[in-house]
Amino acid sequence: MALPAVHRRSKADVQPLPKRDAILRAAIDVFADRGYFNAQVADVARAAGVAAGTVYLYFRSKDDLLVSIFERSMRVALEEGRQVLERTRDPRERLRQFARLHLGRLGRDRNLAIVFQVELRQSTKFMERFSSTLLRDYLGLIRDAIADGQRDGAFRDDVKPTVAAKVLFGALDEMATNWILSKRRYALEPEADAVLDLFVNGVAAGPKGRGR
Amino acid sequence: MALPAVHRRSKADVQPLPKRDAILRAAIDVFADRGYFNAQVADVARAAGVAAGTVYLYFRSKDDLLVSIFERSMRVALEEGRQVLERTRDPRERLRQFARLHLGRLGRDRNLAIVFQVELRQSTKFMERFSSTLLRDYLGLIRDAIADGQRDGAFRDDVKPTVAAKVLFGALDEMATNWILSKRRYALEPEADAVLDLFVNGVAAGPKGRGR
């Protein structure tokens, strides 16, 4: 049972399991292209340049591929989001940065965006699993930023932060979904500014706008 | 086994194909419960009280079931939406009614809501098919109402109606999705008012709020 050489720098020690990453990347592309249910594990393996069985050395199951894509990306998103909130104090600017980050991330990787906006939403089974953890945290970040803004006096305090967070997230989500489905090819990230402007100022005309 | 229906008004003319409707209704319930891909056609048949083969007397394929659910509901939604726009003139009130209609429809039928918010979004294949027709029209209704409001002077005219329409739709969509996934059971329709308030007035505090 001799454990292999300790000082061997070769193989999987270079750092982040290159094969695992290759498979995840391939999964994103294949799922985006054919859809999760229509994609075969063998397709993913081929795209990653490995044999079908190899996928199972790194992932428990086909489901696990989808879950792993979600978790890895979401962790990054949460980390980036938290950093924005730390480094920026102005409530509006915070939300704007957050929105740009969100759309920027998806706009940079179309296939990832497809997996997030479309493939991940298959069946309530997945949805519940996802939305009850990382996604909840993500929404929580927005909610907290809004609540902070209310304390600052920058935002109205007669709206519930949770509702406002959902509205903002929903708006961004729709921009992303539309971008994916659109035949036109435009930059997604800049849309963040338009969304933020609407979210902050509303559509009502005139500076006094409020009330009915 | 004898069918009691003696002198039934010549076959299926009693109204609109009761069996077809039963199958569609069953499909909504089964898809909502198990998810489209995990649901078997035989499950739908059983829930509808017919044999598996009978489903194919009324629908071309399993896909066709999903498409039919979407199309039938969407046609109703479009019709109701158009009526609102006809009977109401005030821009804000129009949007409010529209939002209530939207959330009211989903809030009334949880399984239909699940099919719409989750199951229908499987794979870009379906999404593209759907979003390029009825859904586009639905968004168009919102967009036109907003453009009207701009002509009225009720809404700012420095926002693109298409963008504003997506923002509003996205916000409503997110409220619906959250409602489905939430363990809490609350009324969905009333949320429309909160969303509309935010969409019209924005989160910014103070009556002058605008600008940066």
Next chain:
DNA sequence: CGCCGGACTGAATGACTATTCATTCACTTT
């Protein structure tokens, strides 16, 4: 009556595919 047409049935068919596992292979160690 006996026969017709068509709605309906559900077992059988034909495909498809996630997952497994006996082998092979590329290296290392001794």
Next chain:
DNA sequence: AAAGTGAATGAATAGTCATTCAGTCCGGCG
């Protein structure tokens, strides 16, 4: 060079299901 190791392979397995179709059943008609 011999032996060992575990990563990687990919053919075979074990199911799963959408869809079909040969037949059943029934009301009405001649």
